[in-house]
Amino acid sequence: MHAAPVTADGAHIRWVEIHGAAAPARVYLHGLGASSGPYFTAAATHPALAGHRSLLVDLLGFGISDRPTAFGYTLQEHADALAAALTAAGVQGADVIAHSMGGAVAIVLAxxxxxxxxxxxxxxANLDPVVPTRHLPGSSGIATYSEEEFLAGGWEEVGIRVGPHWWSTMRLAGREALHRSAVQLARGGxxxxxxxxxxxxxxxxxxxxxxDTQPAGAAELTAAGVSVVPVPDSGHNVMLDNPEAFAELTARALARGRAADSAGGDIGRDIGRAVPCGLTRP
Structure with a gap:
């Protein structure tokens, strides 16, 4: 386990690091109420992605990182704290693979x-604000509570709605961190x-x-050079639902990105056209 202080009062972000000689480093970021180790270890060690120095980072307030109650947990604050940790780790120009809320933080980081x-x-990843809705899990449901309501028992109601798998990591989060992060994520950056x-x-x-249907605004994303790639046999937790396809398509995306860097062109539009044979949900 590695750690770096990221706030003025010494709160630490922590991460699990997998050794690899290939460059650049890869940074994996979890979603709301999750932890990068449980969600990304299989992907980071998959033959398609292994060999790079890989940092499975828990954002401040989540997983094995500290849970300061004075921290605001806005997307900007998350990104700046993460930047401090990556700088301390000597990371630059990383491949960042980021799920759900972690994707929003990664965009702000970049x-x-x-x-x-x-x-x-x-x-x-979350790209747009959402309307808080009490019966839904995730940021939308959590954001319907005031912080006082959430700390007084709303967090227990959320735990029932999200189910045992998600709750296994969500219960590790600081409750202020979980609520404030959800509210900020629902509002958008x-x-x-x-x-x-x-x-x-x-x-x-x-x-x-x-x-799922195509992500909202997919045509606009594609026009701006963002490759929009479907992953078969998966739900929101893509890397857990179909780890083989996730690893292969992520590796292909990063390889296209390196080729685009070298050629000065776009990332390529055919990443998701042919999913490798035999990639099915376990």
């Missing part, structure tokens, strides 16, 4: 700290994450479950 991010793979993503000039891929 916008505010462009030297730290070389290529971006977003995994069913400034400008919103979609606008920031469209403005980035690095290779970008957006993976989404193939069974």
């Amino acid at each position: 916008t505010r700290h462009p030297d730290l991010v070389g290529r971006l793979v977003l995994v069913d 400034t400008p919103i994450m979609r606008e920031q993503l469209l403005a980035l000039e690095i290779p970008r891929t957006y993976l989404h479950p193939a069974g």
